[in-house]
Every structure is written in structure tokens, then in C-alpha cells.
Amino acid sequence: MSSTIAKRHMFLAGYILVPGSHFAGMWRHPYSETDFCDPDLFKDTAVTLERGGFDLAFIPESLSVTTGLSNDYETFLKRGAVGAIRHDPSQLVSLMASVTQSLGFTVTLSTTYMEPYHLARTLSTLDHFSRGRISWNVVTSAGPSNGHNFGHFPKLTSPESYDRAEEILEICRSLWQSWQDGALVADKAAGIYADIGKIRPIDHEGDLFQLRGPLSLPAGPDGEPILMSVGVSPRGRDFSAKWVDVIFAIQADADGMSELRADVRRRAAEKGRDPEKIFLLTAVQPVVGETEAIARARADYLDELICPDVAIAFLSGMIGRDATGFDPETPIDEVLEKTAGASGKGAVDGGAAFPWLDRIRAEDRARNWTLRDIAIRMSRSTSTPRLVGTPEQVADQLEAYFLAEACDGFVITPTHFPGSFDEFSRSVVPILRARGHLREAAQEPLTLRQRLGLQC
Ligand SMILES: Cc1cc2nc3c(=O)[nH]c(=O)nc-3n(C[C@H](O)[C@H](O)[C@H](O)COP(=O)(O)O)c2cc1C
Numbered sequence: 001m002s003s004t005i006a007k008r009h010m011f012l013a014g015y016i017l018v019p020g021s022h023f024a025g026m027w028r029h030p031y032s033e034t035d036f037c038d039p040d041l042f043k044d045t046a047v048t049l050e051r052g053g054f055d056l057a058f059i060p061e062s063l064s065v066t067t068g069l070s071n072d073y074e075t076f077l078k079r080g081a082v083g084a085i086r087h088d089p090s091q092l093v094s095l096m097a098s099v100t101q102s103l104g105f106t107v108t109l110s111t112t113y114m115e116p117y118h119l120a121r122t123l124s125t126l127d128h129f130s131r132g133r134i135s136w137n138v139v140t141s142a143g144p145s146n147g148h149n150f151g152h153f154p155k156l157t158s159p160e161s162y163d164r165a166e167e168i169l170e171i172c173r174s175l176w177q178s179w180q181d182g183a184l185v186a187d188k189a190a191g192i193y194a195d196i197g198k199i200r201p202i203d204h205e206g207d208l209f210q211l212r213g214p215l216s217l218p219a220g221p222d223g224e225p226i227l228m229s230v231g232v233s234p235r236g237r238d239f240s241a242k243w244v245d246v247i248f249a250i251q252a253d254a255d256g257m258s259e260l261r262a263d264v265r266r267r268a269a270e271k272g273r274d275p276e277k278i279f280l281l282t283a284v285q286p287v288v289g290e291t292e293a294i295a296r297a298r299a300d301y302l303d304e305l306i307c308p309d310v311a312i313a314f315l316s317g318m319i320g321r322d323a324t325g326f327d328p329e330t331p332i333d334e335v336l337e338k339t340a341g342a343s344g345k346g347a348v349d350g351g352a353a354f355p356w357l358d359r360i361r362a363e364d365r366a367r368n369w370t371l372r373d374i375a376i377r378m379s380r381s382t383s384t385p386r387l388v389g390t391p392e393q394v395a396d397q398l399e400a401y402f403l404a405e406a407c408d409g410f411v412i413t414p415t416h417f418p419g420s421f422d423e424f425s426r427s428v429v430p431i432l433r434a435r436g437h438l439r440e441a442a443q444e445p446l447t448l449r450q451r452l453g454l455q456c
Pocket residue numbers: 060061062063108110138139140141142143146158230231232233234235236237248249250
């Protein structure tokens with residue numbers, strides 16, 4: 001490799017999801033904590049991630065308790081599914097940033113249910129308080145599940161939600177740039193606190209918002225937060241290509257990751273951006289064992305922690321058909337046949353899981369896949385890869401995705417919280433480090449922009 005080409009580094013993020021994660025049985029694991037309202041738990045987790053060589057703590061968002069078909073949220077709450085406990089992401093990041101120096105953070109906040117001034121200010125405060133370690137995962141929060149507590153908001157179609165997001169990002173960027181460098185003077189002798197020649201209003205008159213500005217905060221330590229997004233529709237990909245530095249993906253295999261990454265990079269190049277500066281982080285779930293046999297036994301054991309009723313409720317939401325009334329031992333084909341034509345009313349992501357479902361059945365066409373088999377399979381890691389093996393085998397699998405340029409890093413989904421992160425740090429991280437995939441620890445704390453190599 002030419003010495004002028006910067007070496008690619010693999011990014012590692014810890015997925016902060018409780019009480020379930022993409023593994024639905026997480027809180028039931030004997031090593032898991034269960035008091036997810038204990039601030040010390042999250043402080044400890046932040047320190048573990050930082051010490052363990054992670055780049056980021058990734059905080060997702062949802063604005064209601066997970067809700068499946070027919071407004072069913074009780075099953076998800078009762079069984080402690082992901083989202084049954086959901087702290088305000090910005091407060092959680094503030095807490096975790098206060099005990100770390102160089103760990104980056106992703107705070108997920110919705111453009112559909114939040115106002116631009118609030119978003120810009122919250123993110124700017126976090127950027128200051130963390131000394132430039134913040135990224136904003138911009139989500140449009142599609143699907144009725146997020147809207148349950150916002151009945152007074154207009155229902156937006158997907159294009160409308162992206163129109164709103166675009167205008168919000170324009171506003172946030174203007175607000176973040178409303179103070180130029182050197183605007184904060186604090187000259188006690190002259191009595192000049194701010195140089196108003198370097199602070200301008202934004203005077204935004206848009207289709208949806210009117211704002212005067214300026215922001216009541218100077219620009220952050222590294223200008224403005226890093227932007228991330230998740231959309232997979234053509235409009236979502238264009239949005240990523242226009243605005244963001246990092247894409248977060250939930251993809252079942254390397255082909256899906258590669259296609260998304262290459263497509264967003266191609267769209268970005270068409271818009272005049274440097275495609276090499278857009279990274280894709282993908283969710284994976286490592287199940288590590290001292291030997292391969294132990295890892296496989298652990299994976300089987302994990303499946304036993306998933307309650308079939310919540311798995312079936314979750315699967316119903318993902319396929320947009322109500323399978324909750326069926327005996328779990330019913331063949332999945334029979335369930336699909338009997339629910340054909342049923343509406344996906346109220347589904348979180350109704351229909352989104354069909355390609356995944358087809359792939360699972362194709363693994364063994366002769367097998368009589370039951371509703372239980374498929375539901376547990378979905379609830380063990382949603383549709384993200386579960387990587388089972390010794391630390392070397394897990395490192396091999398991560399390395400293969402990374403070297404194939406299917407992705408630029410991983411969001412590690414815990415199977416027990418927060419021990420999964422410690423386990424991964426002690427077993428897999430040293431191998432990745434020895435193979436030269438991870439950035440060497442910096443002498444000084446880095447901003448997230450520096451860590452990603454995205455300084456202007
Ligand atoms: C990988 C992934 C993660 C997501 N995470 C969140 C989230 O944490 N909070 C949220 O409100 N929406 C989340 N969403 C939903 C998105 O905000 C968006 O509304 C949805 O993907 C529809 O956009 P699209 O049609 O362009 O994919 C996520 C979507 C994907 C694909």
C-alpha cells in the first residue's frame with residue numbers, strides 16, 4: 001500500500017440497548033444487570049467501552065414502548081423487550097461523557113418529533129460538554145410505533161418526513177455556524193462579552209419553519225457534531241449521501257452491507273462529496289467462547305432465554321401479519337398461508353422481514369420450520385449476523401467483512417449487559433489490535449472528528 005494512502009481503521013461501537021437488545025433475552029442472562037435506571041451502570045459501561053478500545057457508545061431512540069400489531073405493547077413491556085426501558089438519549093450521553101475523555105457518542109434524535117432549535121441546542125451542549133465527541137444519528141422515526149405519544153403531530157408520509165429532516169438539517173447547520181470563530185471575547189476591561197460582528201441571525205423562512213436565530217451557544221470544539229443516518233430507501237440513501245459522515249446499518253450479510261455502502265458512496269460522489277469519507281457501521285452480535293464448542297453451547301443457551309410469546313409478537317410486527325394466536329409448533333408456511341392478505345396495520349416495520357425470512361428457510365428447505373423456530377431466530381439478533389466462535393474465529397469474521405469493504409466498523413450488540421462489552425474487549429479486541437485493524441491509542445483525547453479522520 002502506498003504510504004500516502006491513509007490506513008483504514010476499523011471502528012468499534014457499543015450498542016446501548018436495554019433491557020433487551022437485538023437479543024430479546026438479554027436482561028434474563030445470569031450475568032446481566034437488571035436495574036437499568038441506575039446511573040452508575042451507564043457510567044461503568046462508558047468507562048468499560050473507553051478502556052476496552054471502543055470508539056463509540058451508540059445510543060438509539062424510540063419515543064414509545066415497542067408496539068407490535070393491534071397496538072400490542074403489553075407483551076413487549078412484560079417480557080422486557082428492547083425499548084421497554086428507554087432513557088432520554090441526550091441525558092444518557094451527558095452522563096456517560098462526564099466520566100470519559102476520548103470515547104465518542106452517537107445520540108439518536110428524531111427529526112419527525114422534535115423541533116430544530118431544540119435539536120441544534122441539545123446537540124451543541126453535548127458537543128461542548130463532551131469536548132467534541134458527539135455524533136447525531138438523524139432518524140425520521142418511520143412507522144406508527146413512534147407516533148403513539150404524538151397524536152397531535154401531523155402524520156407524515158416518508159417523503160414528507162425526509163422533507164422535514166432536510167429543512168431541519170439546514171437550520172441546525174446554520175445555527176451551529178451562527179457564531180464565527182473568535183466571537184466569544186469575554187473582555188472584562190472593555191465590557192465586551194461577545195463580538196456581535198461575528199454572530200449572525202439565520203433568518204430562516206422555510207416551508208415548515210421560521211427561525212431568527214442565532215443559537216445561544218458558540219460553535220462546538222470541532223465546529224459541529226458528526227452526522228449519522230440509517231435510511232435504506234432511495235430517498236434515505238440520498239439523504240445520507242448529502243448530509244452524513246457515517247451510516248448505521250442493520251444488514252443480514254456482507255452483500256447487503258456492501259450494496260448499501262457502495263450505493264450511498266456513489267450517490268455522494270454524484271453530489272460532489274468525497275465518497276471515501278462516508279463510513280458504514282454495521283450491527284453484529286458476537287457470541288464468544290473459550291472453545292468453538294463452548295461458543296456454540298452458549299449460543300444455544302441464549303436461545304432458551306427468549307420467551308416465545310414476545311418473539312412471536314415481534315415477528316408478527318416485522319412481517320406485518322398477526323401470528324400471535326397460533327400454536328408455536330405450527331409450520332411457518334401454514335401461518336403465512338392462513339394470514340395471507342391480512343393487513344399489516346400497526347406493524348413496526350410491516351413486511352420488512354420477508355427477504356430475511358426467505359433466506360432463513362432457504363438454509364434448509366427440507367426442514368419443517370415452525371413458527372417458534374423462525375420467531376426465536378428473529379429475536380436472537382433481529383436480522384443482524386450472530387458471530388459464534390472463539391475470539392480468533394469472531395475476529396476472523398469481523399476482519400472478513402472489513403477487508404471486503406462491506407463495512408468500516410461494527411456496532412457490537414450485547415447478549416448480556418454490560419458484560420458483553422468487557423468480554424469482547426478482553427477477548428476479541430487484542431486480536432484485532434495485533435492484526436493492525438484498530439487505531440493505536442492516542443496520547444491526547446481525540447475529538448470524534450479527529451478519530452474518524454474527518455477534520456476539515
Ligand atoms: C438500521 C436502522 C436503525 C434505526 N434506528 C432508529 C432509531 O433508533 N430510532 C428511530 O426513531 N428510528 C430508527 N430507524 C427508523 C428510521 O428513522 C427511518 O424512519 C426508517 O428507516 C425509514 O426510512 P427509510 O425508508 O429511508 O429506510 C432505524 C432504521 C434503520 C434501518
